[in-house]
Amino acid sequence: MTEIFGVPTQALFGQLLIGLINGAFYAMLSLGLAVIFGLLNIINFTHGAQYMVGAFCAWFLLEKWGVGYWWALLLSPLVLGLTGVVIERTMLSRLYKLDHLYGLLLTFGLALIFQGVFTNYYGSSGQPYRLPEEFAGAFNLGFMYLPKYRAWVIVASLLVCLSTWFVIERTKLGSYLRAATENPAVVQAFGINVPRMITLTYGFGVALAAFAGVMAAPIYQVNPQMGANLIIVVFAVVVIGGMGSILGAILTGFGLGIVEGLTKVFYPEASNTVIFVIMVIVLLIKPAGLFGKER
């Protein structure tokens, strides 16, 4: 068996793959947070819970109505996005004139409600989600086996992240969005409906979280706590990357996933905390984050 730095290559690539998968979820979730923060100036604490509900939505569709993975990938973000629109219209929109911290507190409360309701019915045990048949099996890459579904997760998340980046940075709609981030009053004066844009942006961010949830369902088990711990790590990812840049959020997400995977190989005791340690180092060296702008 071949070894690199005294570690069997099989184990190394295995953990790298897990790291890359985790990184895909960090990237999708921190991207959603960054998009929402850009326009609403609110850190969406409910993001983890919405990711969890998105996964549950897929599970419901399959278990109760026999609706498969592909439809879930479309329907779950749609449903969650709609609830996001309702949340924004009825609650968040009342807070824009206040300190941003109230947004954090409100979304924290919503996260507790979602998580409490699902824990109440499903406890803390996981519900398995059957892998769609077309993903059975693995590719043989010569040096390792790559399960088809994991390859799909990496490709799909890259696709979603890059198209989000493209829409925001390279299209007309995106230019409105960026302009409204800079100065909503002026954009409004040009006849663009900024409040509606804000509502749709929140809906889109939530839909992104739900999409990630559906993607996660076959890999991790669907359980009410799946979002709670993840969202704290994603917060650290956001602090490390800084929320100034979309591409930065994507890169930081994947990068930190890989770093975490490597830590599992070389120093497993620290794998839970390595991202937080990196956050401390970044705060010491570049407080605004790797891609952030100093205010």
Added chain:
Amino acid sequence: MAIATPAEAQPGDRGIMLATVVLAVALAIAPQVGIYPVFLMKALCFALFACAFNLLIGFGGLLSFGHAMFLGTAGYVCAHAAKEWGWPPEAAILGGTLAAGLLGIIVGLLAIRRQGIYFAMITLALAQMVFFFFLQAPFTHGEDGIQSVPRGKLFGVLDLSNTLVMYYVVLAIFLASFLAIYRIVRSPFGQVLKAIRENEQRAISLGYDAEKYKLIAFILSATLAGLAGATKAIVFQLASLTDVHWTMSGEVVLMTLLGGMGTFFGPVVGAFTIIGLENYLSGFGQWVTVITGAIFVVCVLAFRRGIVGELAAWWQRRRG
């Protein structure tokens, strides 16, 4: 801009002193009229925790979403010192409190490098790191926690295994800390802190080192939260992961928000309300989480001044 400013709508020094005396007397006779002392001790520990948290958010405008790390760290250090090293309770509580203060210096130095929402996220992330540390460190016994911590004899005289004696010691600790916080807020230091909360740029231009003030406030808050945690460990003879978990950080935010941020009595009222509610609803399992979340939402949307803040505003209006 500032998160809560009902401090202006508050009674003067005389009113606060009078209310404190009434509160002290009421708490002193409470166990005599049949209120369960263990419940009171739990509520007092959380009230102190919330007051410490309020020092930071209510008077400094800094939202820490990781205050459980100070409560939990002090609890573990105190419990370990009392049980494994055989320290007397006063030394164990002091040790735990100082450990939390030390952690406060480190976390404070890191967290005040960013503001607002980032400050909240950084404290939350650092608290999660501390949580994983205690989860993995062998001396905490993981999920079991440090159990059957001896209460011992305070100063070698007061036997704390007597529940009533323990209760009055907790009450004394709470009242002393409450008055200390009152003194801190009303001191020149507290006034500068408020000025920084209202307008940091202006405070800096007046020559105040805003970072230093924020750091000192953070350390004070962490130390007092630690005192609450260490006392709690002696009272319940237990230090466990619950006290370092992020849900505990959320709970102290809720207590302070519900009672009234930036008011002296708000956190006390909030802590007693929430602990009472949890006691009452303990049979409802996870619905407690849902109700907690709903209280958060209602408070933020309709009730931002909290119970005490609303009462103070009503009183103000009535007097014209």
